Amino acid sequence: MKRHIFLIPAILILAACSDNAADGPMSLTPDYSDITIPCNIAPLNFRVNGASDFTVSVEGSNGSYEFKGRRGLVSFGLGKWHSMLETEKGNTLNVCVKASASGKEPFERKFTWTVSPDSIDAYLSYRLIEPAYEVWNEIQIEERCLEDFSTRLLADNASIDQSCMNCHVTNGNGTSFMHIRGSRGGTVLNRNGQVSKISTATDRTGGGVYGDISPDGRYGVFTTADITFAIHSRTDMRMEVYDKRSDLVVIDFDNLTAADSPATSGSEYQETFPCFSANGHIIYFCRAQSFQQPDSTASMHYDIAAVQFDPETGKMGDTVKTLIRGGENLSFSHLKVSPDGRWLMATVATYGTFPVWHPESELWLIDLKEHSVDIMPETNAYGADTYHSWSRNSRWVVFASKRDDMVYGRPYIVHIDGQGHAGKAFVLPQRDPVMYTSTMKSFNMPELYPAREDYGSRSISRLYDSSDIRPVIYR
Numbered sequence: 001m002k003r004h005i006f007l008i009p010a011i012l013i014l015a016a017c018s019d020n021a022a023d024g025p026m027s028l029t030p031d032y033s034d035i036t037i038p039c040n041i042a043p044l045n046f047r048v049n050g051a052s053d054f055t056v057s058v059e060g061s062n063g064s065y066e067f068k069g070r071r072g073l074v075s076f077g078l079g080k081w082h083s084m085l086e087t088e089k090g091n092t093l094n095v096c097v098k099a100s101a102s103g104k105e106p107f108e109r110k111f112t113w114t115v116s117p118d119s120i121d122a123y124l125s126y127r128l129i130e131p132a133y134e135v136w137n138e139i140q141i142e143e144r145c146l147e148d149f150s151t152r153l154l155a156d157n158a159s160i161d162q163s164c165m166n167c168h169v170t171n172g173n174g175t176s177f178m179h180i181r182g183s184r185g186g187t188v189l190n191r192n193g194q195v196s197k198i199s200t201a202t203d204r205t206g207g208g209v210y211g212d213i214s215p216d217g218r219y220g221v222f223t224t225a226d227i228t229f230a231i232h233s234r235t236d237m238r239m240e241v242y243d244k245r246s247d248l249v250v251i252d253f254d255n256l257t258a259a260d261s262p263a264t265s266g267s268e269y270q271e272t273f274p275c276f277s278a279n280g281h282i283i284y285f286c287r288a289q290s291f292q293q294p295d296s297t298a299s300m301h302y303d304i305a306a307v308q309f310d311p312e313t314g315k316m317g318d319t320v321k322t323l324i325r326g327g328e329n330l331s332f333s334h335l336k337v338s339p340d341g342r343w344l345m346a347t348v349a350t351y352g353t354f355p356v357w358h359p360e361s362e363l364w365l366i367d368l369k370e371h372s373v374d375i376m377p378e379t380n381a382y383g384a385d386t387y388h389s390w391s392r393n394s395r396w397v398v399f400a401s402k403r404d405d406m407v408y409g410r411p412y413i414v415h416i417d418g419q420g421h422a423g424k425a426f427v428l429p430q431r432d433p434v435m436y437t438s439t440m441k442s443f444n445m446p447e448l449y450p451a452r453e454d455y456g457s458r459s460i461s462r463l464y465d466s467s468d469i470r471p472v473i474y475r
Contacts, residue, residue, distance in 0.1 A: 026050040026099055026107040030433055033111035035426045036415040038120035038396060039089045040147050043076035044113070044429045051107065054099030058113075060088040069099075073432060078148060090117045116415055118395035121448040122147055124411065124428070125154060125168040126400075128441040131407050137162040141178065143453060149431040153457040155180070155188075160464040166209070167445035168453075172339070172392050175217030175253065176453065179208070180460070186469045191217065191253055193454045197463050202258050202474035205249045212275040215339075219314060220251045221274040221283050240297055241354035246270040248285060248307075252314045257475045261316035263307055272302070272353055273333050276309070278341030283309045283316060284323075286332050286353065298351050301326035302333060304344075304366075324366070324373070331355075334387055337368075338394040343420060344368055345397065347386045355386050356444075359406060363388060363399060367420055379414050379422045387445045398446045401425070409442040 029047045037044065048054050048069060056074050058065040065084050067074055074097075084093075092114045099107040128140045141155040155178065157165050163182025170176035176190045186197040187208060200208035200222065208222030225246035248264040248271045251257070264271050267290055274285040286302040293300075304324040308317035326332060333355055334347035344366040347355050355361035362380035366373050379385075383403035390397055395416055400409040404427075414425040428443075430436065 026101065026104065028097065028109060030427045030436075032113070032426055033109070034424060036114040036116050036423050037085075037426070038146075038413075038415075039085050039115055039117055040082075040119040040122070041085070041413075042146060042148050042429050043078060043081040044426075045073065045075050045431060045433060047072050047433055048074070048097060048099045048107070050101055050104060051099035052101045054097060054107075057096045057098075058084065059094040059096075060084070061091040062087050075431070082147075085115050088115045091115055116395070118393055118415070119391075120146055120396040120413070121172065121391045121450045123449050123452055124389075124398060124446055125170075125449070125453070126411060126446045127165070127167045127444040128439075129444050130440070131409070131442040139165050141165060141168050144428075145452075146428075149429075154178075154453055154455070155460040156457045159457060159461040160185075163464070168447055169211060169213065170447060170449045170453075171213035171215060171217050172449040173215065173217055175213050176449075177211070177213070177220065180464060182464070184464050184467070188455075188460060188463060189253060190454055195455050195459060195463065196470060197466065197468065198256060198470045198472060200249075200251060200258070200472050202472055204474040205247070205258055205260055208249065208251065209246075210273050212336075214276045214280045214311065215278060216280060216311070218252065218254050219276075219280075219309075219311070220253060221276060221285075221309075222249050222251065223247070223272045223274065224249050225270075225272060240294070240352065240357070245290070246272045248274055248283070248316070250283075250309070250314055250316060251472055256470055256472045257314070258472050259314055259316070259475055261307070261318060263318050263320050264316060270300075270353075271305075273335050275335045275337055277337055278339055280311050281309055283307050284335050284337065284344060286335060287320070287322075288326065288331070288353075300352050301328070301331045302353055304332050304335065304346060336388055336390055338390050338416075339392050340394040342367065342369055342394065343416070345388050345390070347388070356384060356400075356402075356409070359384050359402070361386050363397075365416070365420055365422060374420060374422065376422045379425050381425075384409070385412075389446055389448045391448050392450050396448070397422075398428070398448055399425075400443060400446055401427075404436070407442075408436070408440075409444055410436055411443045411446045 027049045032044045054069045056067040097109045124144045139157045144151045166179035168178045174192045206224035211222035249260045271287045287305045288300045288302040329350045331351045332346045349355035349358040349361040361384045381403035385401045388399035401412045411428040412425040
């Protein structure tokens, strides 16, 4: 039965433990046992640690499938793998791994894969960045096809004067943006295949930071914030990022105008991490009473709030409604509404607005119809689960997790069924899973979308070098 906690001001944070223990003298990496997988996902290649020879047998409702491993790696052929998933769509596969090695006891591991008929969006972007986050001179934004292992660079700051780049955000329907800092920077806007550089700062409002795009692609809603960071003296929390001030602004991408509201501006509260509802008529965001920073950072507990939005006028309403209050050991961030409008997912931490370095951070799923919360115990693990993104069919979420080593964020995938039940998460498959331990980068802010982007890193380099930047005007 699904576990719900109704919307009350104080809710305890629970963290599930990671289950990555080795099975005797030999073990599997990654842990792909007993999971639900998309019917179009790339092969779940894994390693049998300590094995020399092994076989993988898969029993489905419509056939049996045999695979062999070499040098500890099982690498499923792409064609055979996708044929198996298509044949067994909707079925549960029984997987058996048998391995041997000189001087070791024989190894056998059995588990299941449930092949969901729900496909996942074919593309994923993420920012590759040093895990400490204060190092920003080597950053790439990469696009990965989830149906195979192909990747390409959307942006590389080696070609733009090592300028900092914020992550790629898309509405999955023809509109996307990313922020580029530096002397010739701006916000790269892709609107229906037309890529341009705009300046989101106006004479009345600051530049856009965290943001989201309306379902029709016309509007972007942004935090305008003065962001800074501090290094923790605690060994379990390396870094804290906080806002000295923060408000909300809406930008009309078609007319390049900006509008704010007294309800989401001013010094009494700090607003951040806005997102649009599925119909575009509500803006959800996180809000906390403003305190002196950084002395009172631990007292910043962000609520989930909402304000009406009129797509005809591009204006926010003048009344803020609080949906869930933060409080002691409870602070919300990273809001994202499912495209079907049923669910709102949030990151939860004990305080503040930068949960990436809070090991207790986890994901909660809010039912906007039944007004209840699922704390997703099957999905969360200790080590900071943050930065999530929905697939267009509202059945899959990709999020960044540090559960493996508490340092490097990696993209994890989880299925959300029609009743909102979230299952066990699994790490994004790679051609060789050792890639995660050989690449000294975090996969930051994963973003799902159905079709490849219209530009690449060369286009971004040319745009950065160009002096053509379009201003946004306050109205």
